[in-house]
Amino acid sequence: MVNKTLGIIGGTGWLGGAIARAVLAKGLVPTANLILSNRSGSHPLAEQGARLVTDNHALVDRSDVVIIAVRPEHFASLNINATGKTVISLMAGISAQTIVAQTSASAVVRAMPNAAVEIGQSFTPWYCFAEVAATTKRFVQSLFECVGTAAEVQQEDFIDYLSALSGTGPAFPALLMTALANQAMAAGIPADIAQLAAKSVVVNSSQLLVGHDAQQMIDALVAYRGVTAAALQVMIHGQFEEQIGEALQEGAAAARRGLQA
Template structure:
């Protein structure tokens, strides 16, 4: 596919670096200032450098408030059977349709882990998209980690609250966990290694196991042992469950408000 990225900020650039590993697609980046691009990626600073109906996909990777001003300048470059793909947070398919008309539009909600090829991205395609377009874009997004197709934009908003915003929650939990380890006398480097590797190993154990998460937790919790003592604090009065429930619901509410 011949693909145009409008904008190449942190998220767009991270995804591009994963896609550029596959030389079956050709990429052009439109950005007023040339960013640091992978080898073989073309750069243009303005729409007049492009040809009409040149691209199979136009990826919208600019801030939502810029779309209404910028996208009209580039929409001519999409082939008649092409597809618009947006990774702009909080920008609905309908808001893009109002700019480009009744075209195939896909909304993607990635997360930061796309930078290392372990991202989770929700994908919603409007009715104008063909099954082949959905398949192609899904496979393309899969190159940045895991793509989760959903059947409504509300599901994208819900996914945003869990995985889109999730790295922020996890970073804060990591920060507190590392600080707790340092309070026990470990230097920061050692504390980070203890916490990061414990979490990585635990997640992989859960991923490979057929047991429920509750059963796995019980399997490492000896009666009157250290894990039980820690869990009694962590789970006291259901505070952890309530905190995480309130966290994702606050993010979902904000996602709906931003549309």
């Protein structure tokens, strides 16, 4: 347990709320040291001990570390003064320099969790702008380990790229699962069977990757020259990886355009 006061602006939204629940469950900070902003001043998280405020300024004043968990387009209207505070931004496309300029924060961390925070399985890359104390870095790592795994990156641009990779959460697996099911149905497989088969591949069978190297698994299956190999070869020769690369670059470009907006 860390004796810091943590404030979450947007702390009862889907992302801020998921982090708040995890922080309480893991006992990262004393219960009374968690402050959430909420327009109504009421929320079930208050029943678990979190303090609710309706004023973001009051939250910042009472907090050592402030998480901003709002949509990027709402940032400009926050108008908070975080002098002497550490600000952790969960917003895509808002640069650390912009956050410093608008909030006067003494330290800024940009981080990009994904929707898997809800089940404690997010991967969260984070980046420290300028000098950030080692104790603060340890706190940030512990904070995001409450909702999964985390790693510090050394370039802010990496956060923008990873916004299009890990930040997408279940989007890519959902697209693959939908494509597999649709193609099976197009081949005449009943919809319920097609969906079960696709879900088994994407959700269940992929758990094998927890204990296996992905490239080694692909190489072994291709070398076996069976049904799976035939299917994989079509995807490989169809430039599947190149298409993924183009998708990630386009997503990263969208994040960078946000930085410049």
